[in-house]
Amino acid sequence: MAEPIRVVVTGAAGQIAYSLIYMLSRGEVFGYDQPIILHLLDIPPMMGVLEGVVMEITDCALPLVVGVVPTADLSVAFKDVQAAFMVGSMPRKQGMERKDLLSANVKIFKAQGEALDKYARKDVKVMVVGNPANTNALMCSKYAPSIPKENFSAMTRLDQNRAQAAVANRLGVRINQVKNVIIWGNHSSTQFPDALNATVEVGGASKSVPQALNNDPWLKEEFVTTVQNRGAAVIAARKMSSAMSAAKAAADHMKDIWNGTAPGTYTSMAVLSDGSYGVPADLMFSFPVTIANREWKIVQGLPIDDFSRAKLDITAKELLEEKEDAVALCQD
Numbered sequence: 362m363a364e365p366i367r368v369v370v371t372g373a374a375g376q377i378a379y380s381l382i383y384m385l386s387r388g389e390v391f392g393y394d395q396p397i398i399l400h401l402l403d404i405p406p407m408m409g410v411l412e413g414v415v416m417e418i419t420d421c422a423l424p425l426v427v428g429v430v431p432t433a434d435l436s437v438a439f440k441d442v443q444a445a446f447m448v449g450s451m452p453r454k455q456g457m458e459r460k461d462l463l464s465a466n467v468k469i470f471k472a473q474g475e476a477l478d479k480y481a482r483k484d485v486k487v488m489v490v491g492n493p494a495n496t497n498a499l500m501c502s503k504y505a506p507s508i509p510k511e512n513f514s515a516m517t518r519l520d521q522n523r524a525q526a527a528v529a530n531r532l533g534v535r536i537n538q539v540k541n542v543i544i545w546g547n548h549s550s551t552q553f554p555d556a557l558n559a560t561v562e563v564g565g566a567s568k569s570v571p572q573a574l575n576n577d578p579w580l581k582e583e584f585v586t587t588v589q590n591r592g593a594a595v596i597a598a599r600k601m602s603s604a605m606s607a608a609k610a611a612a613d614h615m616k617d618i619w620n621g622t623a624p625g626t627y628t629s630m631a632v633l634s635d636g637s638y639g640v641p642a643d644l645m646f647s648f649p650v651t652i653a654n655r656e657w658k659i660v661q662g663l664p665i666d667d668f669s670r671a672k673l674d675i676t677a678k679e680l681l682e683e684k685e686d687a688v689a690l691c692q693d
């Protein structure tokens with residue numbers, strides 16, 4: 362058996378963690394032969410609840426879990442971790458935009474960035490789930506200067522999964538027949554869900570999604586707004602934000618970092634912009650990426666027409682504003 366790896370989940374007593382921990386513990390992310398030591402971080406008032414989660418992990422009798430470290434201490438939580446799921450933060454309530462959470466949450470990511478810098482392995486892969494995820498990830502990496510910036514990403518995989526499911530549904534095909542749906546920009550209602558470059562497999566042949574849909578106006582209208590507002594729709598229905606689907610997306614995201622993307626396939630994640638597609642540099646912007654050897658590369662050369670250009674610019678502008686606010690908040 363391989364040596365165990367240390368994996369931290371923050372917000373470990375919360376909703377998303379409750380589903381995510383089980384997926385990690387089953388081997389769905391790091392592999393069915395990879396033992397893990399789970400570091401579970403939450404805040405002091407949640408230690409009693411976290412104790413219950415630890416009891417349940419024990420009672421699941423999962424052979425890959427060779428250690429569990431519940432803690433409210435950042436120096437313990439981040440010590441020697443190789444993978445970090447940064448979930449812990451406040452979720453939004455009905456009527457809020459995700460960026461309304463910036464003042465409540467960004468300082469959490471500043472403090473945890475500093476702790477990652479001090480205690481984690483330098484090759485740690487850090488994915489941010491807590492909202493506003495892109496800007497939290499940017500600030501987390503800024504406060505962890507000894508860890509390569511490329512090791513930080515923020516999750517837009519839930520949006521991608523939503524978009525892929527919506528396209529598959531519209532076409533009446535199975536989810537795995539649809540490939541290369543892209544989420545551009547912010548994990549917010551300004552994101553641009555783009556199926557214009559996506560493909561669908563029908564009867565062994567690959568076809569472009571716009572072609573398969575006969576250039577249905579749905580693709581540039583209802584599809585975009587439905588995916589942009591899906592998080593709010595779940596909150597309106599559940600009175601709580603998405604958790605099972607968010608945990609699944611977090612597992613998908615880290616699994617792709619760990620194992621790479623399949624040939625001919627790309628995935629979306631928010632990574633540090635290098636100016637590709639005219640997006641300002643130094644923003645955590647969701648791009649299509651391919652991954653090999655645990656390193657991502659932004660997919661280059663996709664066609665961007667005037668419609669897409671306008672959408673990319675709107676979401677980049679929002680991220681620039683969030684960054685400015687976050688920098689100011691972290692200086693307080």
Ligand SMILES: NC(=O)c1ccc[n+]([C@@H]2O[C@H](COP(=O)([O-])OP(=O)(O)OC[C@H]3O[C@@H](n4cnc5c(N)ncnc54)[C@H](O)[C@@H]3O)[C@@H](O)[C@H]2O)c1
Nearest residue numbers: 372374375376377403449450451452490491492494519607
């Ligand atoms: N990126 C995405 O696609 C996506 C999807 C769903 C939810 N989210 C976000 O994920 C976050 C968590 O959602 P949830 O439903 O699990 O919320 P939750 O309230 O159920 O759980 C959050 C947990 O974080 C803990 N926490 C708060 N401050 C902390 C800190 N400083 N250190 C460690 N833990 C801390 C809380 O005590 C709580 O146990 C929210 O910000 C939510 O908006 C993001």
Ligand SMILES: O=C(O)C[C@H](O)C(=O)O
Nearest residue numbers: 453459492592593602603
């Ligand atoms: O929408 C939210 O606030 C939660 C989450 O980011 C989601 O997309 O479901």
